[in-house]
Amino acid sequence: MTSSAYVLEYHLVNYRRTWRSSALSTMVLPLLTMLGFGLGVGGYVQTDIDGASYLDWIVPGLIASTAAQTALGEATWPVLSSFEWLKVYFAQAAAPLRVGDILGGHLAFMMFRVLLSVVAFLLVAAPFGALHSLWTLAVLPLSVLIGLAVAAPVVAYTASIRSDSYLAILFRFAVLPMSLFSGVFFPIESLPGPLRWLAYALPLWHGVDLTRAATLGLGIGAAGLWHALYLLLWCVAGWFLARWRFQRRLVF
Amino acid sequence: MTALIHARGLIKRFGDFTAVDGIDVDVQAGEAFGFLGPNGAGKSSTMRMIGCVSPPTDGVLRILGMDPLRDGPAIRARLGVCPQLDNLDVELTVRENLTTYARFFGISRATARRRADELLEFVQLTERAGSKVEPLSGGMKRRLTIARALVNEPDLVLLDEPTTGLDPQARHLVWERLFRLKQQGVTLVLTTHYMDEAEQLCDRLVVMDGGRIVAEGSPRSLIEQHSTREVVELRFATEDQGAYAEKLAGVAERVEVLPDRVLLYVADGDDALAQVQRRSLSPASALVRRAGLEDVFLHLTGRTLVD
Amino acid sequence: MLTLVLPKLVSFEGSGGRAVRVTERNVNALKSAYWVVMAGGLLEPVLYLFSIGVGVGALIGDIGLPGGRTVSYTEFVAPAMLAASAMSGALAETTFNFFGKMKFMRLYDGMLATPIRPFEIAVGELIWAMVRGSLYSIAFLAIMVVMDLTTPLRALAAFPAAVLVGFAFGALGMTVATLIRSWQDFDLIGAGQFALFLFSGTFVPAEAYPAVLRWLVELSPLYRSVDLIRGISLGTAGWAQVVDVVYLLVLLAVGLTVAGTRMGKLLCK
Numbered sequence: 030m031t032s033s034a035y036v037l038e039y040h041l042v043n044y045r046r047t048w049r050s051s052a053l054s055t056m057v058l059p060l061l062t063m064l065g066f067g068l069g070v071g072g073y074v075q076t077d078i079d080g081a082s083y084l085d086w087i088v089p090g091l092i093a094s095t096a097a098q099t100a101l102g103e104a105t106w107p108v109l110s111s112f113e114w115l116k117v118y119f120a121q122a123a124a125p126l127r128v129g130d131i132l133g134g135h136l137a138f139m140m141f142r143v144l145l146s147v148v149a150f151l152l153v154a155a156p157f158g159a160l161h162s163l164w165t166l167a168v169l170p171l172s173v174l175i176g177l178a179v180a181a182p183v184v185a186y187t188a189s190i191r192s193d194s195y196l197a198i199l200f201r202f203a204v205l206p207m208s209l210f211s212g213v214f215f216p217i218e219s220l221p222g223p224l225r226w227l228a229y230a231l232p233l234w235h236g237v238d239l240t241r242a243a244t245l246g247l248g249i250g251a252a253g254l255w256h257a258l259y260l261l262l263w264c265v266a267g268w269f270l271a272r273w274r275f276q277r278r279l280v281f
Numbered sequence: 282m283t284a285l286i287h288a289r290g291l292i293k294r295f296g297d298f299t300a301v302d303g304i305d306v307d308v309q310a311g312e313a314f315g316f317l318g319p320n321g322a323g324k325s326s327t328m329r330m331i332g333c334v335s336p337p338t339d340g341v342l343r344i345l346g347m348d349p350l351r352d353g354p355a356i357r358a359r360l361g362v363c364p365q366l367d368n369l370d371v372e373l374t375v376r377e378n379l380t381t382y383a384r385f386f387g388i389s390r391a392t393a394r395r396r397a398d399e400l401l402e403f404v405q406l407t408e409r410a411g412s413k414v415e416p417l418s419g420g421m422k423r424r425l426t427i428a429r430a431l432v433n434e435p436d437l438v439l440l441d442e443p444t445t446g447l448d449p450q451a452r453h454l455v456w457e458r459l460f461r462l463k464q465q466g467v468t469l470v471l472t473t474h475y476m477d478e479a480e481q482l483c484d485r486l487v488v489m490d491g492g493r494i495v496a497e498g499s500p501r502s503l504i505e506q507h508s509t510r511e512v513v514e515l516r517f518a519t520e521d522q523g524a525y526a527e528k529l530a531g532v533a534e535r536v537e538v539l540p541d542r543v544l545l546y547v548a549d550g551d552d553a554l555a556q557v558q559r560r561s562l563s564p565a566s567a568l569v570r571r572a573g574l575e576d577v578f579l580h581l582t583g584r585t586l587v588d
Numbered sequence: 589m590l591t592l593v594l595p596k597l598v599s600f601e602g603s604g605g606r607a608v609r610v611t612e613r614n615v616n617a618l619k620s621a622y623w624v625v626m627a628g629g630l631l632e633p634v635l636y637l638f639s640i641g642v643g644v645g646a647l648i649g650d651i652g653l654p655g656g657r658t659v660s661y662t663e664f665v666a667p668a669m670l671a672a673s674a675m676s677g678a679l680a681e682t683t684f685n686f687f688g689k690m691k692f693m694r695l696y697d698g699m700l701a702t703p704i705r706p707f708e709i710a711v712g713e714l715i716w717a718m719v720r721g722s723l724y725s726i727a728f729l730a731i732m733v734v735m736d737l738t739t740p741l742r743a744l745a746a747f748p749a750a751v752l753v754g755f756a757f758g759a760l761g762m763t764v765a766t767l768i769r770s771w772q773d774f775d776l777i778g779a780g781q782f783a784l785f786l787f788s789g790t791f792v793p794a795e796a797y798p799a800v801l802r803w804l805v806e807l808s809p810l811y812r813s814v815d816l817i818r819g820i821s822l823g824t825a826g827w828a829q830v831v832d833v834v835y836l837l838v839l840l841a842v843g844l845t846v847a848g849t850r851m852g853k854l855l856c857k
């Protein structure tokens with residue numbers, strides 16, 4: 030445990046040099062999305078959804094989506110670079126760190142980044158009056174759950190590839206469809222059957238539904254528990270997959 | 282007959298830094314010409330100017346009788362360039378690297394294919410023709426880069442440190458291929474900081490230091506001018522080798538004291554060693570060897586690290 | 589096919605011929621993984637069309653155009669997605685890939701040792717970006733026709749417009765690429781591109797914005813592109829579209845000139 034803290038420390042020290050360039054996308058992109066879709070497109074949406082205006086309805090979706098996007102960004106290029114280009118992991122593996130420490134420390138840093146982005150988003154969303162319930166506080170642990178459910182399996186994927194072409198493929202064929210069809214922009218009930226089941230299977234929709242219940246103060250009862258458990262399943266399976274892939278790459 | 286490369290007072294500055302500080306060079310057809318010097322001496326900057334990808338700050342430069350600024354494409358059409366760092370196309374196979382590159386010279390597809398096969402044979406890479414560039418060893422990459430530089434059958438081949446970082450087998454193979462090119466009458470211009478490479482390949486060379494030319498001539502004549510025929514290396518079993526310097530006075534033309542040994546520059550090494558023993562100075566080890574370009578090089582450019 | 593035809597159009601003696609050789613290299617470099625990435629580029633606008641155009645469109649219904657005509661939201665968004673995909677395709681190839689080839693692969697250092705000049709590399713890469721972008725545009729226009737979002741004839745007319753949009757953004761992207769200092773600058777470019785994507789009359793008419801903002805929007809290159817393609821695909825083209833074309837042509841000319849000059853400075857130090 031303490032050893033993964035050293036790894037986390039390394040990533041945090043590194044982040045001190047690079048945070049400026051990511052600050053822009055962390056703060057500005059959510060604001061733009063909210064203005065563009067929430068206010069812009071929302072202005073043309075006539076009906077309420079789940080008893081909320083389109084802006085209020087879309088904000089929690091965007092929060093969950095931001096958590097997933099940040100986790101994805103951190104679980105792809107930085108991980109590939111640590112294996113292929115900068116070879117940071119190999120340097121770490123030469124120190125008395127176990128594979129689990131290296132992976133755990135990096136995942137912890139990714140979750141730190143997820144929290145930063147989500148807090149930034151909440152700060153931007155609050156003045157628009159889009160947060161309706163005290164349950165909004167639950168969004169913080171929730172975003173870590175969503176972030177890890179996405180990051181852990183994606184880290185496993187990244188640890189299995191050698192070229193960044195495969196990252197482009199991941200983003201085009203998996204990430205973009207997931208972001209567009211997981212109930213962030215419109216209710217998935219309007220999706221045709223097979224696509225709806227795909228949305229059920231991927232982690233993001235569960236995160237969106239939970240986050241939406243939190244910011245709008247909707248009681249979703251047992252469904253919420255199932256969502257959380259399903260996300261947890263992605264986290265655990267992803268962790269073991271990732272550790273297996275890391276083991277294969279670092280110990281041979 | 283005009284020189285293939287003709288430079289007078291050639292200068293290259295980057296901001297306040299002067300990389301090349303007024304050099305005069307003439308390279309004749311069929312010659313193998315070398316630029317020697319420590320890192321930062323201005324060799325690569327000079328090569329880039331000759332390769333017409335770096336405009337001179339001042340001075341005269343004519344390549345193949347043409348002006349690099351005005352006739353860049355026409356000159357480069359007859360040049361082969363092997364840069365210091367391999368910049369092979371990692372998205373192409375070994376053979377495609379040659380055929381695609383040939384197309385940049387306007388060579389027809391059929392000719393490009395034929396020449397690629399000949400060159401792969403020449404650099405002994407035929408078996409790897411379909412391989413990607415990535416898994417090749419350093420030596421193979423270098424040979425491929427050299428083959429690529431020959432794809433347009435150039436009149437003049439520029440090689441920037443052709444064997445740096447290669448293992449001995451790979452170096453000897455590269456040397457042997459370059460020697461064959463030389464025999465075929467191709468003009469070679471190369472930079473190196475390996476003395477054995479310069480002695481092996483160059484008919485004539487210049488030693489550069491701090492952007493200037495500090496010596497010029499054939500390897501043999503440079504050794505004669507700037508060094509004695511032989512060198513005696515003595516190691517004394519003491520911390521302070523310098524203590525022996527005075528006692529060695531008169532034995533050699535020049536005595537150089539290094540932290541770990543003392544060098545005697547002499548015409549006859551065995552005779553000098555006998556004199557040392559007559560003065561009953563008993564070194565822990567003694568070595569007599571012929572003077573080489575390395576002695577000239579270190580004498581002219583100093584022993585201190587420059588980078 | 590392409591490699592056979594293109595070189596014959598222009599002799600090697602001219603700059604055009606040498607530029608085409610650079611394009612040819614990219615065709616040769618097409619390998620399996622890259623193909624899939626390219627195919628993915630086609631998917632992107634289609635996914636947006638279905639998500640925002642159809643999915644969100646169901647919540648919106650019809651939308652009124654400035655001229656008083658009403659069209660479905662899907663019809664309204666589809667041409668904008670085409671313009672945006674022409675933009676992002678061209679920018680991906682000319683910023684990210686271009687920078688990678690220049691700084692990371694040092695590909696152009698090798699090319700410059702041949703008779704090819706920096707400006708010709710710029711043109712060659714641009715042609716390549718356009719070949720790729722045009723394939724996307726054809727596919728997307730076909731989808732629009734099948735979904736009855738435009739007529740075949742209008743789709744035919746929209747194709748050259750999409751190519752022009754790609755060319756203009758390609759030239760712009762290449763200029764940007766010569767100004768990039770490190771990979772981290774791509775965050776900035778991405779943010780700028782996303783802002784353009786959201787606010788260029790893509791998802792809502794520019795008339796929906798407050799006056800000052802609206803003028804700003806109307807100056808943006810993507811707005812001019814959306815305006816051009818939407819005008820054609822909805823059959824409302826007029827003088828405004830002529831302005832769009834002139835605007836994009838000027839952008840193309842300026843971009844290419846600046847990019848060629850800057851490349852010369854960067855590569856031939």
